[in-house]
Amino acid sequence: MSGINKAILLVAGLALAACSDARWDDTNSGSGGAALGAGGSLADPSSPAYFREAIGDRVLFLIDQSSLTPEAQGILAGQARWLTANPDYIVTIEGHADEQGTREYNLALGARRANAAREYLLSQGVAGHRIQVVSYGKERPIEICSDESCYAKNRRAVTVLAGGAVS
Amino acid sequence: MRNAIATLLLGLAILLPVGAVQAQDGPLRIEITDGVIEPLPFAAPDFIAESPAASQYATDIARVIAADLVGSGLFREIPKVAFISPYSDFDAAVNFTDWKAINAQALITGAVSVAGDRVTVRFRAYDVFAGQELGSGLQLSGTTEGWRRIAHKVADTIYSRLTGEGGYFDSRVVFVSETGPKNDRKKRLAIMDYDGANVQYLTNSDSIVLAPRFSPTGDRVLYTSYESGFPQIHVLDVGKVQRRILSSGDGTMTFAPRFAPNGRTIVYSQTEGGNTDLYSMDIDTGSSQRLTSAPSIETAPSFSPDGSQIVFESDRSGTSQLYVMPTSGGEARRISFGQGRYGTPVWSPRGDYVAFTKQNAGRFHIGVMRTDGSEERLLTASFLDEGPTWSPNGRVIMFTRETQGANGQARLYSVDISGRNLKPVKTPDGASDPSWSPLQN
Numbered sequence: 001m002s003g004i005n006k007a008i009l010l011v012a013g014l015a016l017a018a019c020s021d022a023r024w025d026d027t028n029s030g031s032g033g034a035a036l037g038a039g040g041s042l043a044d045p046s047s048p049a050y051f052r053e054a055i056g057d058r059v060l061f062l063i064d065q066s067s068l069t070p071e072a073q074g075i076l077a078g079q080a081r082w083l084t085a086n087p088d089y090i091v092t093i094e095g096h097a098d099e100q101g102t103r104e105y106n107l108a109l110g111a112r113r114a115n116a117a118r119e120y121l122l123s124q125g126v127a128g129h130r131i132q133v134v135s136y137g138k139e140r141p142i143e144i145c146s147d148e149s150c151y152a153k154n155r156r157a158v159t160v161l162a163g164g165a166v167s
Numbered sequence: 168m169r170n171a172i173a174t175l176l177l178g179l180a181i182l183l184p185v186g187a188v189q190a191q192d193g194p195l196r197i198e199i200t201d202g203v204i205e206p207l208p209f210a211a212p213d214f215i216a217e218s219p220a221a222s223q224y225a226t227d228i229a230r231v232i233a234a235d236l237v238g239s240g241l242f243r244e245i246p247k248v249a250f251i252s253p254y255s256d257f258d259a260a261v262n263f264t265d266w267k268a269i270n271a272q273a274l275i276t277g278a279v280s281v282a283g284d285r286v287t288v289r290f291r292a293y294d295v296f297a298g299q300e301l302g303s304g305l306q307l308s309g310t311t312e313g314w315r316r317i318a319h320k321v322a323d324t325i326y327s328r329l330t331g332e333g334g335y336f337d338s339r340v341v342f343v344s345e346t347g348p349k350n351d352r353k354k355r356l357a358i359m360d361y362d363g364a365n366v367q368y369l370t371n372s373d374s375i376v377l378a379p380r381f382s383p384t385g386d387r388v389l390y391t392s393y394e395s396g397f398p399q400i401h402v403l404d405v406g407k408v409q410r411r412i413l414s415s416g417d418g419t420m421t422f423a424p425r426f427a428p429n430g431r432t433i434v435y436s437q438t439e440g441g442n443t444d445l446y447s448m449d450i451d452t453g454s455s456q457r458l459t460s461a462p463s464i465e466t467a468p469s470f471s472p473d474g475s476q477i478v479f480e481s482d483r484s485g486t487s488q489l490y491v492m493p494t495s496g497g498e499a500r501r502i503s504f505g506q507g508r509y510g511t512p513v514w515s516p517r518g519d520y521v522a523f524t525k526q527n528a529g530r531f532h533i534g535v536m537r538t539d540g541s542e543e544r545l546l547t548a549s550f551l552d553e554g555p556t557w558s559p560n561g562r563v564i565m566f567t568r569e570t571q572g573a574n575g576q577a578r579l580y581s582v583d584i585s586g587r588n589l590k591p592v593k594t595p596d597g598a599s600d601p602s603w604s605p606l607q608n
Contacts, residue, residue: 021451066441097567102510102524102553103377103600104423105480108443108464111420113443132398132418133441136231139375144349146571148548154332 022048039161048089048161051082059117061155063100066112068120078160080124093117095135095157098151104135110135117157184304195273195294195301196331202365205244207272207329209236212246212254214277215286224286224311225279228318231362232275235336239563240330242590244484245271257289266295273301273471275325286311288337289319292325301328312393315364316559316607323606335558336361338563339604341379341388341405344368345597352597355516356390358405360560361603365591369408378554378600385604388429389413389424402436402450407463413450418438421446423466427494428474433495434458436466447481447494458496469513471538478512478538479519489523491538502540511554514538515559516605520584524566533566546586550575553592554599559606565592 039048052055056079061073068076083089095114097106114133121131143150195207211233216222236242251265251352256279266274279288289307292301303323307317318338323334344357344366352374356379359365369388372374377398379390388403395412400421403410414421414432420443424435427447434447445465448455450605463483470477484501487508503509505529514521518538523543525532530550536543552568559567562584568591569577578598579592579605592598 017570099551101526102467102480103509104436104488105482105510106462106467107420108438109378111443112441113439114462134418134436135420136375139352139354139377141350144573144575146573146575151479157387 002120011107014018023087027137032155045082046086051079051159053078055082057160058156058158060152061113061157063098063151064109067114072117073120076120077124080121080126082125083126084120086093088163089161090130090132090163091121092132092134092160092162093121093161094140094152095133096140096156096158097138098154099141099146100151101138104138106137107135108137110137113155113157117159120160181342195297195329205530206237206241208243208245209233209273209275210245210250210266210269210271210272211275212250212278214290215257217257217278217280219277220281221286223331224281224314225277228279228314229275229277230286231315231318232277232322232325235319236326236347238585238590239326241326242273257280257291261293263298266293269293272323273329275321281311285309286314287319287434288321290321290324290398292328293318301325310481315360324420332562333560333606335560335603335606336557336562337576337607339385340556340579340592340601341381341604342594343370343376343379343599344594344603345599346372349573349575354424354599356388357594357598358388359594366595369403370410378423378602380425380602381604383428383430383605387426387430387606388602389426389435391422391424398422400433403547406452413448413453423468425468425470427470427471428472432494432510434468434477436468445477445496456496458492459499467511471514472516472518478514480510480512489521501545502536502538504540505543513555513557515561516559520559522555522557522564524555531563533539533582535564545588546582546584547589549578552580554601556601556603558603563588565601567601567604569599 042049042053043045056075059075093114095110097109118131118133141154144152170500193439209230214225214229216225221486233244237244245264249269252262274293274295280287290305291304292377294301300367307320309317318339320337326334338372339521340361341358343354345352345354347353354376355372356369356376358367373395377391379563392401398420400413401410417574420438424433426433433450436443437446443464443466445458446455461483465481468477468479476491477494480487480556481490487510489503489512490499490501490508492587507525509523509525510525512521520535520536521538525534531554532545534545550571553567555564555566563581565581567577576597579598579601581592582589
């Protein structure tokens with residue numbers, strides 16, 4: 001099992017080398033066990049790896065905003081298509097904020113962002129019972145510098161897959 | 168885990184004054200109501216050890232008392248090297264001339280005895296220039312383990328006699344202890360004396376914990392934990408270190424819980440469909456009531472000391488601002504009108520001010536305003552200051568200051584409401600989200 005996973009990870013890593021933006025190893029998504037591991041091959045369109053990397057598991061937000069940009073809507077539409085094609089998966093959308101803002105406000109802001117992503121998936125036909133939301137506020141930054149280049153990546157809603165066909 | 172409260176039973180007795188009481192124009196009194204004040208100079212010789220077992224306590228207790236007074240920013244200690252006459256007999260008459268000569272306006276003397284695990288402290292405070300005692304001498308006793316609390320109580324008594332206000336030294340702070348890098352921070356609840364001594368951990372770091380708040384009697388703590396995978400509010404009995412979850416709706420986010428002055432009602436934020444509103448709950452029965460119904464964010468509530476009103480933050484105007492409403496809900500009145508965004512309002516224990524976090528032009532500030540929003544004053548400025556909490560006497564504010572950048576770390580700071588005496592609070596690791604207890608009994 002572990003040998004296979006390592007091989008899959010290597011393939012996923014190679015496939016990503018050409019893709020500048022994506023982070024295939026987001027260990028800080030914070031869901032604590034709900035997320036799947038390597039999630040299969042990127043070459044397999046029904047794999048979680050494909051969902052994360054080819055479709056994109058996250059959308060980004062403007063400062064103190066929770067409305068979806070056209071780019072974010074495109075990513076979420078892709079997520080919705082994938083979830084429709086892979087009905088065994090459920091998701092948790094994790095909303096996050098950058099460090100500009102007080103702790104509790106940012107919790108509420110992260111919830112708004114996660115919910116905006118959820119509403120979009122619902123509008124694209126994904127069933128509500130498949131989508132949970134949680135906010136981490138500013139508690140789980142993935143980038144740690146204190147300027148806009150990092151803040152922009154921290155203001156995010158990440159769609160984390162769980163369950164699924166692991167047979 | 169040690170429990171200072173359970174093991175410390177304080178005895179209190181009035182000592183007879185020494186020597187004749189002289190008339191004077193008025194009591195020695197430091198006025199701290201406004202403006203810059205000159206710290207009042209005092210002398211605190213080591214207390215007299217009445218047995219060999221008491222000698223370390225005699226020295227340490229005098230040091231803690233002096234550190235409390237100096238730490239308030241209102242007093243200045245005259246170093247021992249300046250002392251003219253040795254202080255060696257608690258019951259002998261004081262030679263005021265020698266203390267006047269070094270300009271000690273106040274003199275604090277004491278004696279310590281130890282019997283088994285009990286320590287007893289007798290102390291007196293003097294107005295040196297009037298040549299008389301300030302109030303009556305007192306005797307306090309408790310366990311040797313709780314010796315710091317006795318020292319804080321002595322300091323509170325002296326502070327009260329010299330300022331006319333209640334003290335704040337015999338108090339504790341519950342906070343979030345932080346370790347690890349910014350992108351993998353471990354958080355756990357901790358409690359300590361107000362001065363950073365006696366740190367105890369109340370939770371492990373398996374789950375994120377946020378924003379603890381003391382009950383009005385200091386025996387319980389409300390906080391938010393991700394133990395279930397979602398932020399949900401918990402209550403913890405500090406003495407027993409027992410905790411329970413207060414909201415159990417699966418996947419429902421609840422956070423920002425605060426006690427009402429009655430210690431039974433709480434108000435908190437709950438998020439439904441991405442929208443955060445305020446609710447109240449009777450924590451004995453679990454019955455809850457919705458207080459706000461707006462599409463905006465309503466969070467960070469705080470009760471007025473009489474329990475009749477709640478101040479909270481809301482972005483219903485487009486940016487986060489402060490509002491006051493009746494405890495049962497209803498129409499809210501905006502009280503913040505300055506530039507920038509306002510958050511985390513906290514009503515002072517005296518009822519006179521609301522402390523808040525303000526974000527403006529890329530900087531964070533801790534500030535205070537009257538409860539109607541007038542007389543706004545900013546006390547601090549930095550990259551990130553947030554989350555004020557009041558000392559029991561409403562004189563000092565403690566808050567979180569986080570430094571900038573990849574190695575940024577959170578620390579606790581305190582500042583006088585005049586804006587003076589800004590200083591870090593000693594903690595073993597990073598620290599955030601302080602909540603100051605009431606004075607202990």
